[in-house]
Amino acid sequence: MTSKPIRILVADDHVLLRQGIAGIVAPEPDLEIVGEAANGAEAVAAFERMRPDITLMDLQMPVLPGIEAISRIRDLAPNARIIVLTTYPGDVQAVKALKAGAYGYLLKSSLIDELLTAIRTVHGGRRFIPADVAQEIALHSAEEPLSDREVEILTLVSAGKANKLVAHELRVSEQTVKAHLRTIFQKLGVSDRTQAVTTALRRGIINL
Known part of the structure; x- marks a missing residue:
């Protein structure tokens, strides 16, 4: 019996990036994009309607920021699997996203190399954080944050x-x-x- 594909929601305000992700995912028989959102509010509404297995979430989005959208989705479904898509490798944004409930953190510059691995890893219940981002988090973990x-x-x-x-x-x-x-x-x-x-x-x- 063939297992059902991993259902994916893509939330990013850039249509070209959404199309790029669709192009990466399309050849994979175990993955399926079931919806898209162009802002944070649309992402929350789409998640509530579709209940995807994985949500790919941009941090910098109009209407509702990605961090807030993650928090709202986790309120709807505490076990939601969310992977952040961002251009920011810095530790502060990563920590905020993980505290909000994200399971993965993926740099847009690494999509081609790491997107599929990140999706399957997070769907399997494990976190996905690139080594360089994890190193930044560890390096600054003991420092006092800015007010x-x-x-x-x-x-x-x-x-x-x-x-x-x-x-x-x-x-x-x-x-x-x-x-x-x-x-x-x-x-x-x-x-x-x-x-x-x-x-x-x-x-x-x-x-x-």
Whole structure:
């Protein structure tokens, strides 16, 4: 008796990526794409309607962010198997996704090489995390994370705004901004604004 194929929902706001995934999956007799979603809200609705075996979820989506969509799907089905699709190799986004309930974390740059393995691994009840992402998570696991206010300040700094303008937007003193930046530098192990922004982008702490 032939076993039923693994039913897959693809949630990503880029139609070309959804088509690319369909092209990778189509030749595989044990896999079947049963639905697509172009934003986080559509993903939650499609999951509730279709109850797929595997959901491939982009993190950066309109209407409802991927992290929130993962949480809502897990509320609907605590055993849902979700694999994150992302361009961000950083540890912070990976940890957020895993805490929200994702079982796998897959970089879009690795789709051709790792997508099929990730789907079958997660469907079998095991986690799938690329070695380089797992290494980043382990490397920074003992570090104190940035506070919400520190992330807010660093996001404004990444937009090229000077301390005085950051202070004006947040309605705090310039000295307060400088104090926050000193703490940010210490937590990230850097010595200036440029290094802080570069490190935060690489680790997925902020997004441009």
